[in-house]
Amino acid sequence: MTFESLLEITPYPGLSILLWVVLGMAVLYLARSSAHHVLLTLCQALHDILNLAVQAITATEKKLVQRNHEVLLAAGREAKERIVEREFVRIGDSVNRDLVGYPGLQRALSDAITRIEEDHQHAAEVPPEPTAWVKAVEVVAKLDRQELSVGPLLSQIHKSLVDAQTASLKEYRDASAKRHGLLQRMMPQWRRIQHTLDRVGKSIDSLLERSRSIDRHLSEYREIVAGTDHSIAVLSSSSLVQFFISALVLAVAVGGAMINILLIARPMAEMVGGTSFIGTFRMADIAALVIIMVEVSMGLFLMESLRITRLFPVIGALPDKLRVRMMAVTFAILLMLASVEAGLAYMREILMQDELATSALLRGGAATAQSPFMWITTAAQMGMGFTLPFALVFVAIPLETFVQSLRTVVGLLGIGGLRLLRLVLRLSSSAFVHAGTALVRIYDIPIFMPLWVEHRWRGPGAKRAPVGKSRAEVAP
Amino acid sequence: MKHAMNNRAHRSLAVAAACIASLAVTSCAPPEPRNTGVYLLLDTSGTYHEELDKAKQIINFTLSRLDALDSFAVARIDTGSFSERDILAKVTLDDRPSAANQQKREFASSIERFLDDTPKSSHTDITGGLLQAVEFLNEKEPGRKTIFIFSDLKEDLEAGYVRDIEVPVEGFEVVALNVTKLRSDNVDPREYLDRLEMWKRKVEAEGGTWRVVNDLDRLETLL
Numbered sequence: 001m002t003f004e005s006l007l008e009i010t011p012y013p014g015l016s017i018l019l020w021v022v023l024g025m026a027v028l029y030l031a032r033s034s035a036h037h038v039l040l041t042l043c044q045a046l047h048d049i050l051n052l053a054v055q056a057i058t059a060t061e062k063k064l065v066q067r068n069h070e071v072l073l074a075a076g077r078e079a080k081e082r083i084v085e086r087e088f089v090r091i092g093d094s095v096n097r098d099l100v101g102y103p104g105l106q107r108a109l110s111d112a113i114t115r116i117e118e119d120h121q122h123a124a125e126v127p128p129e130p131t132a133w134v135k136a137v138e139v140v141a142k143l144d145r146q147e148l149s150v151g152p153l154l155s156q157i158h159k160s161l162v163d164a165q166t167a168s169l170k171e172y173r174d175a176s177a178k179r180h181g182l183l184q185r186m187m188p189q190w191r192r193i194q195h196t197l198d199r200v201g202k203s204i205d206s207l208l209e210r211s212r213s214i215d216r217h218l219s220e221y222r223e224i225v226a227g228t229d230h231s232i233a234v235l236s237s238s239s240l241v242q243f244f245i246s247a248l249v250l251a252v253a254v255g256g257a258m259i260n261i262l263l264i265a266r267p268m269a270e271m272v273g274g275t276s277f278i279g280t281f282r283m284a285d286i287a288a289l290v291i292i293m294v295e296v297s298m299g300l301f302l303m304e305s306l307r308i309t310r311l312f313p314v315i316g317a318l319p320d321k322l323r324v325r326m327m328a329v330t331f332a333i334l335l336m337l338a339s340v341e342a343g344l345a346y347m348r349e350i351l352m353q354d355e356l357a358t359s360a361l362l363r364g365g366a367a368t369a370q371s372p373f374m375w376i377t378t379a380a381q382m383g384m385g386f387t388l389p390f391a392l393v394f395v396a397i398p399l400e401t402f403v404q405s406l407r408t409v410v411g412l413l414g415i416g417g418l419r420l421l422r423l424v425l426r427l428s429s430s431a432f433v434h435a436g437t438a439l440v441r442i443y444d445i446p447i448f449m450p451l452w453v454e455h456r457w458r459g460p461g462a463k464r465a466p467v468g469k470s471r472a473e474v475a476p
Numbered sequence: 477m478k479h480a481m482n483n484r485a486h487r488s489l490a491v492a493a494a495c496i497a498s499l500a501v502t503s504c505a506p507p508e509p510r511n512t513g514v515y516l517l518l519d520t521s522g523t524y525h526e527e528l529d530k531a532k533q534i535i536n537f538t539l540s541r542l543d544a545l546d547s548f549a550v551a552r553i554d555t556g557s558f559s560e561r562d563i564l565a566k567v568t569l570d571d572r573p574s575a576a577n578q579q580k581r582e583f584a585s586s587i588e589r590f591l592d593d594t595p596k597s598s599h600t601d602i603t604g605g606l607l608q609a610v611e612f613l614n615e616k617e618p619g620r621k622t623i624f625i626f627s628d629l630k631e632d633l634e635a636g637y638v639r640d641i642e643v644p645v646e647g648f649e650v651v652a653l654n655v656t657k658l659r660s661d662n663v664d665p666r667e668y669l670d671r672l673e674m675w676k677r678k679v680e681a682e683g684g685t686w687r688v689v690n691d692l693d694r695l696e697t698l699l
Contacts, residue, residue, distance in 0.1 A: 266573070273571035274544040275511060351574060358577040362536040362584055 028443070029450040036440050043436025050429035054422055061418040068411035069232055073224055075404060076235040080221040087214045091207065098203040109196060112189045119182045119189075236408065243405035249398035257296075260341070260388045261288045263381060267347035292392070295337050299393030302330040309400045338389040345385030349378045511545040512699065513618030514538055515609035518564075518591075519553045519627030521600045528591050530654055530692055531626050535587055538624075539580045541699040544571045547616045550587055551605060553627060554597030555634050558604035564590040568616070600632040603639040610644055622649045622699070628656045629671050646683030651698065653689050 006020065007013040028035075223231040268291075269284035276283035304315040305327040318326065444451060516538065518531050535550060542548055549566035551557070567583045569576040602625065613621045623645070629652060633639055652675065661668035672688060679686040689698060 269544075270572050270574060274573050274576075275571055277510060354574060354577050358580055359540055361581055362540045364533075364536065 025447050025450055029447045032443070032447065035443055039439045039443065040436045043432045043439070046432040047429045047436075050425050050432065054425045054429065057418050057422045057425065061415060061422065064411060064415050064418065068408065068415065069227070071407055071411065072232060072235045072239065073227055075239075075408075076224045076231065077221070080217060080224060084214060084217050084221060087210060087217065091210045091214070094203070094206060094210065098200075105196060105200070109193060112193050116186050116189050119186050122178075122182050236412065239405045239408040240412070242401050243409045246398040246402040246405065250395065250402055253392060253395040253398070256388055256391060257292050259384070260292050260392070261285065263348060263385050263388075264288045264291065264341055264344040266351055267344040270347070270351070291337065291341070292389075295334060295341075295389040296392050296395060298330045298334045298337070299389075300396045300399070302327060302334065302393060303396035305330065309396045311396070311400050311403070334389060334393065338386045341385035341389060342382045343385075345381040346378060349381055509617060509619035511547070511618045512542065512620045512622065513547040513613045513616045514542070514549070514622045514624065514699070515613055516548070516550045516624040516626060517553050517557070517602070517605040517609060518550060518594075519600060519602075519625075520594055521553070521597045521632065524628055524656065525596045527626070527654060527656065528594075532588060532591060533692060534624065534626060534653060534695065534698075536584060537695045538699065539584060542569060542576075542580070544569050544573060544576045547613075547618060548583070549609075549612055550590075551608060552594055552597070553600055553602055553605045553625075555599040555601060556604060556637060557601040558607050560608070562605070562608065563612070564594065566612075599634045600627070600630060601634075601637060601639065602627060602629065602631045603641070603643060604637070606643045606645070606650075607641075610648065613648070620649070621647060622651065624651050624653055624698070626653045628658060629675055630658060642682055643678065644682055645679050648679075648684040649687070650679045650684050651687045651689055653698075654692060655688055655690055 007016045010016045010019060220231070220234075224235070265282075265285050265288040268287045269282075272283045272287045274282070274284060278286055300309070300311065301315065303309045304312050305318075305323050307316050310316055315323070315326070516531075516535065518528065519525075520528070538548060545568065547566070547568045549563055551563045554562060565583060565587045567579055569579055605625075606623065609623045613623070631639070652672075655668075655672065657665075657668050661671075676686045689695070
């Protein structure tokens with residue numbers, strides 16, 4: 001049935017079109033209530049489905065948030081316990097170090113104080129006793145002046161007085177000198193006492209500082225055990241910071257590992273062949289990578305044996321003797337691998353020289369004279385080959401932090417993703433409700449004429465039956 | 477709860493086992509060869525014999541570009557080139573880089589001797605040389621097959637030699653090097669262009685790719 005044949009139902013195409021329009025309007029008008037019902041039901045169904053999805057996502061998000069909090073709090077609790085334990089160990093060491101010498105200290109102080117007391121007693125001022133000539137003066141003063149024997153007597157007394165004064169002055173000076181000597185001897189004792197008391201003061205201050213630090217850590221620990229929002233927020237941000245810092249350090253370590261691989265991949269081709277491939281990777285590169293990974297593993301075990309990291313609790317729980325042996329073995333393997341790498345780095349230099357000589361020969365030129373400073377490059381390569389494995393040992397520390405914080409970060413990302421999805425679904429759900437209403441209105445547009453006639457027929461006061469209204473519109 | 481955890485554990489194990497199995501299957505499949513095979517045909521006829529000095533440059537360049545397990549053969553184009561006796565030197569480089577370098581040095585010095593000693597040929601059988609090249613490289617089965625033709629591409633067959641046959645160069649890359657222009661080409665350039673066009677059609681009709689490189693200062697595009 002073509003469009004032209006539709007226009008041929010009447011001799012006049014205009015009339016045919018009008019007829020079709022009227023017919024169409026009539027069909028749409030008659031099917032209005034059913035069409036409204038279908039549209040609204042469809043949109044309502046989509047709205048309900050999306051609401052169900054939102055509820056499911058909300059429940060999942062809650063579980064994820066709770067699980068994330070549990071993980072955070074557990075990790076925070078463990079970290080805090082280690083810190084507090086470490087602080088107590090430090091305080092214990094400090095107290096042992098300082099108080100072990102306390103009896104000697106007390107004895108030294110007591111001796112110093114005793115010496116000072118003795119010296120002080122010796123240095124006490126003894127007022128000179130008044131001489132007997134004072135009484136003689138009194139007696140002479142009472143003598144009669146008319147007597148002729150007073151003159152020589154007074155001269156004799158004057159002479160005695162002068163002698164006595166000289167003797168007293170000398171005695172006074174001697175006593176003063178002795179006193180000053182004693183006081184001077186007290187000075188070092190005072191200084192010693194002051195120094196000792198200063199040391200004691202510093203030790204006490206240090207202990208007080210540590211005890212304040214422990215107080216702070218313990219209060220944070222109590223918050224973590226109680227699971228407060230503040231502690232969760234602090235742990236989350238701390239975990240994020242640690243994640244980024246450890247990721248940065250790991251990126252640097254990966255760079256170091258790549259340099260290491262470049263150093264030894266070429267000589268490895270001599271051992272495993274230069275053209276064997278596994279997938280798109282050369283066997284020589286994979287062999288070099290395996291050596292690097294073994295070195296990193298040995299470093300990891302060494303760190304675990306030293307109890308610096310705790311990725312493998314089994315190793316930390318080993319008996320001390322076995323742990324020390326493990327330490328020695330892993331270090332020996334690491335040393336051997338580092339030596340092998342240094343040798344391979346030297347081999348690389350030789351191979352490079354060989355290749356350069358071959359290229360020069362093929363180019364037709366004479367072999368280029370070797371620079372006298374080439375030994376620097378060779379030594380640098382060997383040094384790097386020997387040092388990089390030991391540097392990679394420390395990658396265990398950021399690796400542990402990265403692994404521990406990754407769980408939290410992934411959880412946070414998951415929560416964020418779920419919230420975003422929930423928002424999108426909620427918006428879509430709301431959009432479908434309004435879309436239903438809009439579609440109903442759009443449906444009525446082509447049949448405006450019969451609707452107008454109906455409205456005029458029923459009268460302006462009559463309300464149209466709420467057929468096809470959405471639940472959102474009907475429900476208050 | 478315990479039952480649900482067991483079920484989850486079993487499912488995880490099943491998924492992991494499936495991944496490992498698929499990895500094992502894919503890794504057991506024979507890998508595609510990645511090496512290169514190069515066959516260089518040297519025209520030793522007439523005046524083109526004087527161009528052989530340039531051929532040394534191409535040989536050395538090719539050697540410098542080849543890697544471990546690559547194959548390289550140098551053969552001459554003479555009266556009847558469909559013969560192993562025309563192969564002046566051939567080598568398949570060792571897997572170890574140091575041994576490969578040693579082989580390159582030895583090949584370069586031996587080929588120089590051969591080129592100095594090789595006589596001029598009276599005829600030019602390029603098609604025979606191509607057929608020999610195809611046979612050689614198909615036997616080596618490299619991942620990439622390349623034939624260099626160091627010639628003016630003017631075929632001159634001796635009477636009785638049948639070369640009106642297709643050369644199966646599907647999957648081959650054929651590169652014409654230093655296609656010098658003859659005196660007659662200068663008189664009528666259409667001869668030169670028709671000659672190039674003829675070889676191009678011949679190679680491409682059999683599924684090969686055709687290239688012409690005349691500038692020997694820009695050999696980087698060869699390999």
